[in-house]
Amino acid sequence: MSRENAIEKIKEFERFGSRLGLERMSVLMERLGNPQKDLKYIHVAGTNGKGSVCRYLYEGLQGNGYKVGLFTSPFLQVFNERIEFDHQLISDEDLERCTGLVLEQVEEMMAKGLDSPTEFEVITAVAFVYFHLKKADFVILEVGLGGRGDSTNVIEKPLASVITSISYDHMDRLGNTLAEIASEKAGIIKEGVPVIMNVDRREAAKVLAKEAYEKNCVLHDVSKIKYAITEKSIEGYSLDTNIYGTDYAEVQISMAGKHQMQNVLTALVTLELLRKDSIIKVERSRLYAGLKKARQMGRFEVMKENPYVIIDGAHNEDGAAALKKTAEELLPDQKILFVTGMLGDKDTEKILDHFCQIADDFVVTEPDNSRKYPAVQLAEDLEKRGKHCVVLADSAEACRYALAHRENYGAVIFAGSLYLIGEIRGLLKDKL
Template identity: 65%
Template sequence: MNHETAINKIKTFERFGSRLGLERMRILMELLGNPQKDLNVIHVAGTNGKGSVCRYLYEALSANDYKVGLYTSPFLEVFNERIEYNGALISDEELEQCTDHVLQKVQLMLEQGMDSPTEFEIVTAVAFVYFKKLQADYVVLEVGLGGIGDSTNIVENPLACVITSISYDHMDRLGDTIEKIAAEKAGIIKQGVPVIMNVTRREAAKVIARKAYETNAVLVDATKIKYKVFEQSMEGYTLDTRIFGTEYTDVQIRMIGEHQLSNVMTALITLELLRKQQKIKVERSRLYAGLKRAIQIGRFEVMEKNPYIILDGAHNEDGAKALAETVKSFLSDKKILMVIGMLEDKDYNKILDQFTQVTDCFVVTEPNNPRKLKTEILYKLLTERGQNCTVIEDPAEAYQYAESIKEQYEVVLYAGSLYLVGQIRRILRDDGRKRIESSTVL
């Protein structure tokens, strides 16, 4: 099985949809020998911020010479991004081997007339097999959707459960109230396992606190632990804090946006709690180096300067609000062009309410996804709001158009969908390589 075949075989399971529930996963993991039971897992759920918190945890532990696995979704450019180990994406060869191993067990399930696992369940199983094979010291595990019925919730005894935020997203699957969504996310909480939550909505925080109480789990509210920012710029932040009596001074991070301050605090609190419980040992300077190294691609990622070319995968109301606030903090005096594309199952009206605070100049396009929102809908909604709007359906052509007029702006910002951001990121990187090659030839 070659690399492309491995991915294509996994993709054939798309037809089974994204069905929540652990029954299929339990059977599959049993057939695989339950590799997840031999892993030290930090389990991270939340509507927004979970990817960044995972990245901070992963880099901080890796910097302390631990062998660390990271499982996240979705990917932006290549499938292998979903599974990382020791600073590198899973290799094509390892992906082939682990996929082949998992699919052999899936075939046994099908032969016995059992329900087929979903695509996400198979990828999650591949990650567990890979991390067990390499004997990872720790695994940072990001929930795919919700919590209680997500395939990652097969982990029964994690070191810590982290819930980064609760807001409206995937309401068709997780519920139409904040309380219902919070209950889904709180489903990762396990008996006696410490919970770190960074949840600002009181009604959601109450649901999580109740679940922690019912499971006799220590609960730490990250929003209650203070920090002080000493420097901030487009290069990042420097902050001080005190966590459980331990002073952290001159902590530097490179991810931009006020929400990243609460994300790094959530990660730091988790690490300090595990250190106090003697579950990890970390050396201060290495911890700092790891946090400073952490970058989450596609999240207010500055690809070029003068003019700024920025990618942000903001695809729900809270993500769009965080983007608008970040622009206000750092780029409020700049002339900005936004290139946006969205999915039709998102609350695009509320997202546009935030985006139109950023600028009044838009190019609308369509992400390469079957659930894409048609440009005519976006155009209508933006022009009704009095915005200047150009329609270019193909994202590659939208990029070329933005490039042709970028000198008229100080910032070109791509946002609205991770699928769009991933496609633009590939194009930008290809363009950059071509420019380097042409300058070398000259």
């Protein structure tokens, strides 16, 4: 089986949709010998920020000599990005091998008339098999959707349950209120496992606190930890803080935006708790080097300077708000050309409320996805708000146009859909 064939076979499971619930996953893992039971996890859920928190945890542990697996979603450019170990994406050969092992059991399940796993469940199983084969010391496991019924929640007892934020997204499956969404995220909380949360919405935080209490978990609220920003620029930030009596001075990160302070604090609290419990050993200089090395593709990622060309995966209201704040902070008084394309199932009105505070000139395009929001409709929405729009539905054409006109601006920002950002990132790599 080639890499392409493995990915195609996995994609065939798209037809089963996205169905939350652990029954299918439990059966599949049992048939595979439950490789997930031999691994140590930090389980990370949340609406926004979880990808960055995972990256800080991954690099912090790697920096201290541990062999660490990282499972995240979605990917931006290549499928292999979903599964990473020891600073390497899963190789094509390992992807083929592990996919073959998983699909063999899936076929037997279906032959017996059992429910087929979903696409994401198959991918999660491939990751578990791979990390088990690699004998990972730790696995940073990012929830795909929600928490309670997400396929990653088949694990029994992580070292820590981390919840980064709660806001409105995927409401068709997670609920229409923050309390309902929080209840789904709280599903990753396990009996007696420390809970680290960084949730500023009181309605959601109360749900998490109640679940932690009922499961006899010690709850650590990162939002209560004070810190001071000592340096900030588009290249990154530096902060001082004290976590449960341990001073962390001049912690430098390479991801921009004040929201990244919350993300790195969440990771630091998690690592400090593991250190205090003697689960990990931490050498300060190596931890700092790891945190500074952490970079998340598509998170206010500077692709080019003079003028800046930036891509950002802001695809919901909170992500758009964070992008607006970062642009205001790091690109003050700059004339910005904003290139955007969105999915139709997002709250485009609220996202545009923030985008329209960043720029007056827009290039409107479409991600290559069946759920895309028509560029013509998006342009109408923007023009009603008094914005100037150039409509180029083809993302490659939109990218070419933006680059051809970038000398007229202080920065060009691409944002609106992760699918679009993945396409644009590949195009920019070729053109810049």
